[in-house]
Amino acid sequence: MAKLYSSVDLLRTPLYNLIIQQKAKLTEFSGWEMPVQFGGLKLEHQAVRTDVGVFDISHMGKFVLQGTQVISSLQSLVPSDLERLQRGQAQYTVLLNSQGGIIDDIIIYNQGKTETGKEKVVIIVNAGTTQKDKIWFLEHLDKKTITFKDLSQEKVLIAIQGPQSILKLQPLVKEDLSQLKFFGHLEGTVLGKSAFIARTGYTGEDGFEVMVDPETGQKLWQSLCQTGVTPCGLGARDTLRLEAAMSLYGQDIGDGTTPLEAGLAWLVHLDSKGEFIGRRILEQQKAQRVNHRLVGLQMEGRHIARHGYPVFSDGNKVGEVTSGTLSPTLEKAIALAYVPRALSKVGSTLEIEVRGKLYPTKVVKKPFYRSLNRPYN
Structure with a gap:
């Protein structure tokens, strides 16, 4: 994965200086200067499979939507039925173009209604498609009823992954993480500061993804590493996700592939929802087979x-x-x-x-x- 590159004009996450101190090997990825490995790919991979590893994934796109009928508005953009999502639940799904091609694979987190009665949704998207996705959402959502915030460069996103992840993260979190189900999420408290915590990941192991402000993110990274959590780079992230057969956008899936072709038929809920972009193509493919x-x-x-x-x-x-x-x-x-x-x-x-x-x-x-x-x- 590592390759020659120029760091000029590359974006850096708020954890960059800490990563440099840990002597990580760096690479360019989707316009960001990111760690490809720290102590070695095999060591990092094995840590996640048997113990726990921590990844800086702050390069991922982070959107927050609030307003009236946010979930029902998103229904027309994805093939998955979002109406069945309860507060605190999430759905891995895909944005589709008119030909059923995958604009991006994303996770939609339903945070329920705020104190003012507005629906709140967090959406995490791929780093390389953040701007494209943002434009797509703004073109298809009603700006009068839904506010769209792009927190991609304002927040730190850290993934703690592996069978021992809950043991390492729990001492730093106020809430009881054992009550959080797979693909569940909550607004919690990490190191005394507000945080978004989800039991999700891209490794095939149990784990959590935590979104916090930069200062808290730096303290969280340091705290985890000081307790023996292995810092991991994009190299191990890639081998881990491939063993779990999780698709990489831009390689395994893209604008020219449909979810039915990509083995993601479980995301397509034709029988339980109405119109959505790309539905006609998926109906044809289901009837005729890909x-x-x-x-x-x-x-x-x-x-x-x-x-x-x-x-x-x-x-x-x-x-x-x-x-x-x-x-x-x-x-x-x-x-x-x-x-x-x-x-x-x-x-x-x-x-x-x-x-x-x-x-x-x-x-x-x-x-x-x-x-x-x-x-x-």
Whole structure:
């Protein structure tokens, strides 16, 4: 992931100086200068799988919407039924264009009604699509009834991930985190300051994401690291999410792929909601079935399939790898790729071209790894 880059004009999170002090290796990511690793990718990956790690994810887009009928207004922009969300619940979903393509994958947190009776919603989006998403929301939401705040560069967002995450975070939080269900969230108190706390993450493990002001964020980062929590970079974040078969926007999903093609059919609630952008295309795809699908692949040897490597069947190119790595947990080379529907069945044998040679691979069930510690409730 690391590459040569110029730090000129790159954005930096409020944790940048602390990360520099910890001698992190830096890289450019979506216009931000971010840590790719601290003590080493495998060490950081293993810490999250067996103990706990902490990530600076302040580069993510952070929006707050307040007003009347916020949830019902968002209904027309996503294929998921948001009306079933209760206060304190969240929904992972996708913004769609008119062709059913994915503008971005996002999480919508329903915070219920404020003291003034207005609905309040927090939305976390990808760093590289923050401006695009902001424009999309402002174009499609009623500015007279809904206020839109972009807190992307005003707040720190920290992810504490791993089976021991609650033990490390709880001493710093006033509220009882054990009462927070998976994909639950609350307005709480961290180190004596107000904070947004969600039991969500991008690693496939149990964990929390905490949004606070910069000063509190710096203190939280230091406090966690002082108690033995392993600081982690984007390198481990990528291998962790790929083992859990979580899509990366811009590689595994994008404007040209629909949620049905991307294996995200569970986000599409055609039967329980009305009109939304892209619905007609998804209805057609559901009726006729998609032409190609995103599948999980496992190499039979240790040759690693990387992003962009071609996939073959009987000598013919049939697809392309979107993400690939050597899984630190499984110690096997794994990948995601779009292939024709006829070749997408688990057990199908394909080949991937690695440095000019073809190597066998097999379609396997996703996710590649499923944590026994994650609270699926």
